[in-house]
Amino acid sequence: MILVWLIVIPMAAGLLAWIFGKSSNLFARWISVLGIGIDLVISIWLWIQHFAGVDPSRTESWLVQIKASWIPDLGITFHLAIDGISLLLIILTALLGLISVIISWTEIQRRVAFFHFNIMWILAGILGVFMAMDLFLFYFFWEMMLIPMYFLIGIWGHANRRYAAIKFFIFTQASGLLMLLSILGLYFIHHSQTGVYTYNYFDLLGTSLGGASRFLMLGFFVAFAVKLPAFPFHPWLADAHTEAPTAGSVILAGLLLKTGAYGIIRFVLPLFPEASMEIATLAMILGVISIIYGAILAFAQTDLKRLIAYTSVSHMGFVLLALFAFNEQATQGAIMQMICHGLSTGALFILVGRMQELMHTRDMDRMGGMWQNVPRMSGVAMFFALASLGLPGMGNFVGEFLILIGSFQANKVITIIAASGLVFAAIYSLWIIQRVFHGEQREEWKIPDLRARFIGVFAVMIIILVVLGLYPRPVIDTAKPSIDTMQKNMEANMQIDLESSGTANLSSDDWMIGVESERD
Amino acid sequence: MLSLLWLVPAIPYFSFAILAVFGKRMPKSVSGLLGVGSVGISAVISVLIGIQFISSPPEGDLFLQRLWTWIGVGNFQPEIAFHLDALSLLMMLVVTIVGFLIHLYSWEFMEDDEGFSRFFAYMNLFVGSMLTLVLANNLVLLYLGWEGVGLCSYLLIGFWYKDSYNGAAARKAFITTRVGDTAMAIGLFLLFWNLGSLDIQEVMSSASMQWGTGSGIALAVALLLLGGAVGKSAQLPLQVWLPDAMAGPSPVSALIHAATMVTAGVYLIARTHVIFDLAPIAQAAVAIVGAATLLIAGFSALKQHDIKRVLAYSTISQIGYMFLALGVGAYSAAMFHFMTHAFFKALLFLGAGALIMCLHHEHNMFKMGGMRKQLPLTFWTFLIGSGALAAVPLITAGFYSKDLILWRAWTSDSGSPILWLAGIVGAFITAVYTFRMVFVTFFGESKMQADRKPGVRISVPLVALAILALIGGFIEMPHTLGHFAPFSKFMHSVLPEVHAGQYSISAELLFQIIAVVITLSGILIAYIFYYRKPELSANVAKSGIGTVLGRFFYSGWGFDWLYYTFLVGPFVWIARVNKKDIIDFIYTIIAMICQIFNFIFRQTQTGRVRSYAAGIAFGAIVIIAIVMFT
């Protein structure tokens, strides 16, 4: 039941914030803080319950699940379940959600109640995506996070917001429809083989798809690659991130992009193991192109927020590279990179948002020498810029290093090219520092430095990044059982491929064992 | 005592954290005390550890302190663990002791700077990272320190951030070294892929077991590590960043860009010498890089007029000597030169810093002159440093270390007369540019008035380093002088002895005499050209070939131009051209096609009821026709 609460609480908080927020803005803000704060507490409690002091060598990967019938005629169930990977992402969602509410405290002054409703519902949608184990339900949540996001960008965005919102919507919607087609394809193929109509993930896992698998896989892959975003599906990102209000940018970069990576981990690889292996090289190449192309684009920008937006393309390229390397180090690196990218890029967006709120510009040509005015803000920006260039000692380094060392074992040439991304990351990160905080002051800015609210937010993010950089074990151990299971399935599939006897599908059995031992 | 090892890097880190968070609110005396004191405590602990390590060596001549497993994924299990042996002990001692002296110096040097506590925060972070680098027991932790020192180098070069020139220099340093770092990282991936571990001891032992001498993988790994080393140590072809790095405050140049960080490449190669021993080609490459760099940088130093740039090129050149020694397998000679170089080069930079501070931030030594009388202490210590740099025989440390390298460059099995020749020519140039600097700065007429004298906190480090620059060489005497060599004996617990045939003492004496003559003639030439008859040097500079060569040397052999034209320029151009993202353009075209169709179909929406009715009628007719005739 706890999983349902995780989704219902933000939804309810959103509704309450909308209804009662009309009388007082403060009410909307506090209700939202409370709602997502409770979620954070619950998710951390879940983590402590399942991971603190538990033997890390255990193999059981599913932690909690709930299953209820929803539309039985069509085989649709309300089925939520989490494993280590989802749990990590849920904690990240709750944390960044809480942060985005806090940092919007003064920035959002228009239609505050409706704003918080949207934020809460996006978060609920994202949480749902990370938990849904029924493809229909998954698609439902996938769309649910999209529409409030559209409003968020379209209503509270900056100058070019309508263009950005529509672009965001069309990209994600079009790709989402491809995924829907694939889901339906899977649904009907499964029916034709077993006579059972079901959207249940665990039931569909064992479906042997034959020739159709390639197309079905592509439908999923494209949807997730757009969200990720991977080259060449990235153009929506820059506009959406740039025009969104700060909270929107934080959620976009920190969470929405992660749903793409999560989708690949959860659906593309287990559902279509052979087809995934077929496109592995292509996907890795796309990852590398994203890394380098995103970095070059980032360097060219003069709009600070746009620059940071493009760095996401580069960073998520590493994730794509890692996921298709199919080995433990790379996959762990991808998880680590997802979490740390969420924090470091999120923090950079918060900084830019704050600067825009105070300075009413994001144009780097007008900034420069800000260190003299706002040393605290500059120091914090320096920290996160360094984190995003992958400096050792911060979580991002652990992620990138694991990714590269893992994918090196899968494909050397591609990884060597990807490693050049380290140089490019240094170029754009230092460029930010130079253009904005160092150098001569191009204009006289009189803006206040960070105060308690922001210092608190950044302190939490900095501490997490440093702790993960020096002691990443909590994350690694949490994700390990799921990754081990994944790994085993991939290997089993390869085995089956080798024996060319598709009758006994080991992978589905393995997953099922996990499900039967319920805990909740 | 050895178990306190972790405190050595931890104390500076801790002090960094405090200074970074609370530095702004501290009075300068507190932050100065914290910044200097933390390194001082580290130095004391290091010395105590060193005494214990030497007096009662632990088993196997090494001590390992495991703190915790850092990243544990599959068989990738790097730890946070410190490894102490003769090599890392030497590095640790040099880093903490020289580091402490430079910190003390900075306390006075930076006293009036508004970023005082920020400066000490960065400096402490640097010391911590450098200690992590030298003490790391695995290559990933070493890489952490490696990047950490690079970061501090960046932060400190650009310390005076208001001038965007400094920022550019800082970025150049970081990005250039990052190119090398990336090569090194790829080397690590390759090592891990092949050997399944990145623990240094494990890698070394399994590499020597699994790889044959001259195997391709050893060559690849060695070359990639060399890539990292040349980046950090400012060797060809990545040496371009170091001269610009002089934009930072002088203590920074002394600590990071002379004594410690830039020699990290030397340390790396010495630390992984097993791999280089397995790859003779890579080792030869090390020697050739060293020889070429020492010459190129030496010639460049001849034409500089900024005193710190002279020293910068000189540093590049001296590290070239160390690479030369590494390349011929004389590892302990390289480490010996590293140590003496740390003493005298830090001394020279600090002396130059004192000059610059006393002369209203004037860097151009041709505007100084006659400082001998005005700043006697600075003069004498600077002279000692210059003597050591130019390898004045017998009394300076530089003589012993450089002599050893030159001797090995010829006599080692992998040495050759050509390498020796490069070294000896380099020694001559070194003597010339060093004493050019001394004569121009300290002799002749005073062109400026010093407005202050260095205080105690500046004088003490100068004197201490001057003493070290004099006596530091006596721990390794050549055969001709009794062969008292505790240093190399100590080092040989970690580093192999050089492979060389037997040579008679008279042969060695002959080589030493040649070197001494060369050095003294270099000093003599500098004396003639820059003190006795300055018009001579002016005439040479004015002649046609003199101008061309002068400009060429001044620009550091045009490497900056080369990189700008072929790397930076195109990159920036591509970035600018593609600012709007060509891929976005493709999607825009799709959107435009939709709009074109929209325009076409919109024409049917006339707004007139009758045309709609006509449309309906026409459509009905068409449908009926289709139904009827098919």
Add this chain to the structure above:
Amino acid sequence: MTAIPMEHGLLLAAVLFMLGLIGLLVRRNIIFMLLSIEVMLNAAGLAFVVAGARWAQAEGQIMFMFILAMAAAEVAVGLALVLLMYRKFKTLDSDQVSRMRG
């Protein structure tokens, strides 16, 4: 009473329908257009009645009742719109009222 052949009835309906349609297309006055629509509706109704008579089924006449009701409703709404249109645009020319042009 001699039965009128169905063909004649249908022919009449078709002619009426064409007249209505032509009227609709050529007249610009909105009232005349409404009238033309009435003619077309009646043509359709006639066709139903004829067909109902041919097969002796009641549905034909039932459909005519429907059409009648619908036509009444249509005229009611249509005339209201016409009134509004005249009040707003001071014209009965349908081509003048082309605000919905794309």
